[in-house]
Amino acid sequence: MTHCKPLLAFVLCSALLALPVAAAEPLGLTWADVTKLPDFFSGNWQSVTSFLDHPSDVPFTAQAQAHVASYKPIEDIPFAGPGCKTPGMPIIQRLGSPLKFFYQPGMIAIYIENSSMTRFVKLNAQHSARPNPSYLGESVGHFERDTLVIDSIAFADDVLFQYGDLPGKGTGPFVLPPEAIFGPHGPNLRMVERIRLVDADTLEDRLTIYDDTVWKQPYVSSPVQIFKRNRGDAGWPSEWVCNNADVLTFDPGQNKTIQEDPAEVLKRLQQKENH
Amino acid sequence: MNVPCSSRLLAIAAALPMIFTVLPASAHHSAAPFDMTKQLTVQGTVEKWQWANPHSWLYVRVEKPDGTQEVWGFEGGSTGMMARSGWNSADMKAGDKVTVSAAPERSGSHIGLLNQVKLADGRVLKSGFGAPPPGAGGAPPGAGAPPPGAPTNNPPPR
Numbered sequence: 001m002t003h004c005k006p007l008l009a010f011v012l013c014s015a016l017l018a019l020p021v022a023a024a025e026p027l028g029l030t031w032a033d034v035t036k037l038p039d040f041f042s043g044n045w046q047s048v049t050s051f052l053d054h055p056s057d058v059p060f061t062a063q064a065q066a067h068v069a070s071y072k073p074i075e076d077i078p079f080a081g082p083g084c085k086t087p088g089m090p091i092i093q094r095l096g097s098p099l100k101f102f103y104q105p106g107m108i109a110i111y112i113e114n115s116s117m118t119r120f121v122k123l124n125a126q127h128s129a130r131p132n133p134s135y136l137g138e139s140v141g142h143f144e145r146d147t148l149v150i151d152s153i154a155f156a157d158d159v160l161f162q163y164g165d166l167p168g169k170g171t172g173p174f175v176l177p178p179e180a181i182f183g184p185h186g187p188n189l190r191m192v193e194r195i196r197l198v199d200a201d202t203l204e205d206r207l208t209i210y211d212d213t214v215w216k217q218p219y220v221s222s223p224v225q226i227f228k229r230n231r232g233d234a235g236w237p238s239e240w241v242c243n244n245a246d247v248l249t250f251d252p253g254q255n256k257t258i259q260e261d262p263a264e265v266l267k268r269l270q271q272k273e274n275h
Numbered sequence: 276m277n278v279p280c281s282s283r284l285l286a287i288a289a290a291l292p293m294i295f296t297v298l299p300a301s302a303h304h305s306a307a308p309f310d311m312t313k314q315l316t317v318q319g320t321v322e323k324w325q326w327a328n329p330h331s332w333l334y335v336r337v338e339k340p341d342g343t344q345e346v347w348g349f350e351g352g353s354t355g356m357m358a359r360s361g362w363n364s365a366d367m368k369a370g371d372k373v374t375v376s377a378a379p380e381r382s383g384s385h386i387g388l389l390n391q392v393k394l395a396d397g398r399v400l401k402s403g404f405g406a407p408p409p410g411a412g413g414a415p416p417g418a419g420a421p422p423p424g425a426p427t428n429n430p431p432p433r
Contacts, residue, residue, distance in 0.1 A: 084328075084329055096356065097353055097355055097356060098355075113353075113355050114329075114353070230359065233358075233359075234359040237355070238353075238354060238355030238358060239355075240328050240329075240353060240354075240355060241328055242328055242329060243325075243327035243328055243329070247332065247348045247350065247386055248308055248350065248386065257308055259308075259380075259382075259384055259386065261346075261384070261385070262334055262346045262347055262348030262384075262385055262386060263345070263346035263385075265332075265334075265348065266322055266323060266334045266346050266348070269323060269325065269334075270322075270323070
């Protein structure tokens with residue numbers, strides 16, 4: 001029995017050391033927890049990276065490969081038509097207008113100024129049994145030390161979904177819609193984000209996409225999305241209501257940009273004002 | 276390109292060497308219709324300053340040398356992004372005299388992507404499409420950044 005003492009002591013010590021960790025509640029359950037979280041909340045965060053992905057070598061499934069082989073480039077962004085329809089996740093977060101984080105116990109909300117949409121991330125929770133599809137998806141999250149991990153599922157069929165880039169395209173700092181390949185996603189599309197502060201005013205969002213109808217392996221999004229913090233007045237969120245009176249719009253049906261003579265648009269606006 | 280050629284037109288389609296900067300992207304149609312390597316400057320009278328999303332628009336009446344007039348439309352950024360660049364919905368009203376610098380639309384229509392506006396009182400509003408945040412590698416808000424995507428002539432959506 002004597003020779004078992006060191007082993008017993010090791011086991012007991014290990015158990016004691018593990019106790020505080022096992023007993024600790026996950027972050028995000030109380031109001032006080034906000035003081036322990038990384039400061040995602042002051043000011044707002046503006047994307048400074050390409051909103052479309054750089055080329056990837058993640059292999060396509062046969063189904064996706066067939067789509068890519070017959071794909072015709074688009075001239076502009078499909079959601080640029082009347083009504084400013086959102087592209088959904090993940091692109092909606094990357095469109096330049098800032099993100100604003102909010103906290104309450106059990107939830108982090110992310111206001112996306114572009115389109116005035118808000119993501120609601122349920123903390124330390126499970127996905128619903130039967131989530132309904134939406135453009136931002138259903139999101140649950142938890143903290144792993146300083147990193148907020150968000151797992152999102154249940155996306156609408158018509159979110160703008162990028163497969164990759166056309167051969168030889170998308171190598172510039174900003175990838176343009178005509179350089180990219182878009183297509184339908186599968187029913188089990190899942191996005192996992194790992195969000196953390198790189199420094200006090202820089203936030204990164206590393207995204208991995210799981211869709212076995214499109215890729216044979218998980219797709220690691222590139223570039224890592226970088227956001228810079230606006231403080232003061234610039235860090236205050238604004239509303240964003242779509243106005244349809246643009247001189248320039250893109251018609252996805254015709255795959256072309258539609259121009260109107262500014263004089264005609266002005267006349268219409270002034271007539272509207274006078275009525 | 277059908278650009279008015281008069282003393283009111285201060286500079287036409289001058290190629291600009293653009294330095295790299297990280298610029299905010301924003302929604303909706305991209306800047307592809309604009310030639311970001313060029314800049315035009317026109318003087319005229321404000322017809323309407325439309326503070327709106329996804330883009331603000333400035334309509335300016337320009338008088339040509341032959342006495343005829345034409346209306347130009349200049350596209351700016353979203354209201355939130357312009358406010359962050361120091362612009363305001365009350366900056367301009369119909370009748371104000373302005374000098375506008377913009378990237379011209381490629382086909383030669385009377386459309387431009389707003390870069391800056393010099394007001395009659397001498398004040399200059401810059402970064403008309405929205406400035407990047409501090410530390411983003413570009414000019415600070417209000418300091419006048421080049422148009423989006425300038426280094427590659429492949430601007431991001433705005």
